Amino acid sequence: MLLTNLANRVQPIIRYDLGDSITTNPNPCARGSPFPAIHVEGRHNDTLRFLNGSGHSMAILPLALGTVIEKTRGVQRFQAYQTHDDELTIRLEVKADADWEAVWQLVHQRIQWFFAENGIKSVHIQRASEPPQRDPHSQKYRTVWDARLKGQ
Secondary structure, three states: OEEEEOOOOOOOEEEEEOOEEEEEEOOOOOOOOOOOEEEEEEEOOOOEEEEOOOOOEEEEOHHHHHHHHHOOOOEEEEEEEEEEOOEEEEEEEEOOOOOHHHHHHHHHHHHHHHHHHOOOOOOEEEEOOOOOOOOOOOOOOOOEEEHHHHOO
């Protein structure tokens, strides 16, 4: 779902992606509004799940993990996807003036710290050989997803 706010003259939001999927209701609003009614389906990002030290499944939100990676010095673009219950694969593109290996080591350390802070201790963080790629269907760069769910 995209939101456009033209009423805010100080900071207009043009095509802000909320990350939610919606469907429009074909029937008019029951309360008499002339605007189309919608039903929010929910986020289209995948929540990753890993086992904590007690063997319980822990949800990792894509925004939280993505922020850890994108805020790492030297990262230009990334993709993180879960391939197994205990494995996360990272595609990484580094800034032109950055050392690739040093950025990878920092990303790896920061992800391990993030998982440890969330009680998850045994995740193998895999480095992909290919750079981030566009989704073949939408042609957009997806940043975090569960490849086990979509067979990707």
